[in-house]
Amino acid sequence: MSDAWSAAEFEARLRQIGAERYHDKHPFHGLLHDGKLNKGQLQAWVLNRFYYQKSIPLKDASLIGRADDIDLRREWIGRITDHDGGKDGGGGIERWLILAEGVGLDPAYVASCKGVLAGTRFACDAYVHFVRDRPLLEAVASSLTELFAPDLHKTRIAALLEHYPFANDTTLAYFRTRLTQAPADVAFGLDYVLRHACNRDQQEACLAALLFKTDVLWAQLDALHHAYVSPGLIPPGAFVPEDRQ
Amino acid sequence: MSDAWSAAEFEARLRQIGAERYHDKHPFHGLLHDGKLNKGQLQAWVLNRFYYQKSIPLKDASLIGRADDIDLRREWIGRITDHDGGKDGGGGIERWLILAEGVGLDPAYVASCKGVLAGTRFACDAYVHFVRDRPLLEAVASSLTELFAPDLHKTRIAALLEHYPFANDTTLAYFRTRLTQAPADVAFGLDYVLRHACNRDQQEACLAALLFKTDVLWAQLDALHHAYVSPGLIPPGAFVPEDRQ
Secondary structure, X not given: OOOOOOHHHHHHHXXXXXXXXXXXXOHHHHHHHOOOOOHHHHHHHHHHHHHHHHHHHHHHHHHHOOOXXXXXXXXXXXXXXXXXXXXXXXXXXXXXXXXXHHOOXXXXXXXXXXXXXXXXXXXXXXXXXXXXXXXXXXHHHHHHHHHOHHHHXXXXXXXXXXXXXXXXXXXXXXXXXXXXXXXXXXXXXXXXHHHHOOOHHHHHHHXXXXXXXXXXXXXXXXXXXXXXXXXXXXXXXXXXOHHHO | OOOOOOHHHHHHHHHHHHHHHOHHHOHHHHHHHOOOOXXXXXXXXXXXXXXXXXXXXXXXXXXXXXXXXXXXHHHHHHHHHHHHOEOOEOOHHHHHHHHHHHOOOOHHHHHHOOOOOHHHHXXXXXXXXXXXXXXXXXXXXXXXXXXXXXXXXXXXXXXXXXXXXXXXXOOOHHHHHHHHHHHHHHHHHHHHHHHHOOXXXXXXXXXXXXXXXXXXXXXHHHHHHHHHOOOOOOOOOOOOOHHHO
């Protein structure tokens, strides 16, 4: 077995994956942030991305359910409540439905997940299965795409406000909230991974987990781009925007 | 609960899903069968479809592993040996690698599954997980896309022989063999589903399982079409044909 990388070297390799493979570089995000998407394309993005949002508490709960370490559980549970809110409501899923309403979708339709692309489902379900089935360390490592999320969210908030009439403080609340939540989460996750990946094999498994996660994000945009942008082949059973009916 | 459909009505509804959603209607198959794919696109299809072939014995083994019914197990085990061959070789996976060599790919590269699209992996893994996690009846029902496969394989053999120089009895052995295997398998599977789906809820669950399976097949072609045909956006890490390098 090769020698373990130093923490600095290992962290640099994790960050390098973001620089090369994070979905901020997908052409669909280019169109979104340049104000080039029409209403139906925006709706398709919001609808499909909801399925991802809805998968997050499932993967986080199964991660906690496999963690013997109480400190990890105490920290990680905040991710579930960040997304699910409390008995009185709130939370990222609810905020995403406010965004959905803002782009002209029926929140009940979005919440039903009818019309979500099969490609979206398979990618998000792959993430849930990964976290459920792989060693805990890799499950934590797969969350580290959050290292790269705040920059994307900052860009997105500014771009949406500039280009799209639906964008305002209410509809964009999801992204604003994530600006503060994600850095706190990922500081813990990164520290955990750096401390628990003790040998080269574990470090490489963490890199593979993060690479897998960038594939999960990228494949969602591929499916969306193919169905709604170019060539625009909507698969049978998927959401059909008004201008394509 | 609504009344159960008659066997004839239930079977007609299963076949209707094929008529509407089977992947013979995907534009990628139109291009393949009209001789419109270049070498790199053909290679991408063979490479990605290998991942599906390789997933089949896994899902069949997990189905058998959950079946109390010895008759089902005795019947179903032939599917595994059809794909895996015996100790002396043979089998569908090996025949697929012969096809891969025929289109100019290194069989060892194909067998490694490096370069397979994330969209392919997620779709095939979704199928394996579905068969592992859902009730046995639904797992059997999800195999019924084989009702529609022989017609597609007949069309394909004729079309490949007409349009592509690589096509001959050796390279197309996979498809020829499936012409006799699939009908025998599916006769058992269809009979099993018709006999064991006793009420409307079970019948509807079987329809949903078959619909899910058509999504698994369709999403693979969507990913392939997006990466290698139109718009031709190859995701990071995926196979890059020679003419795209």
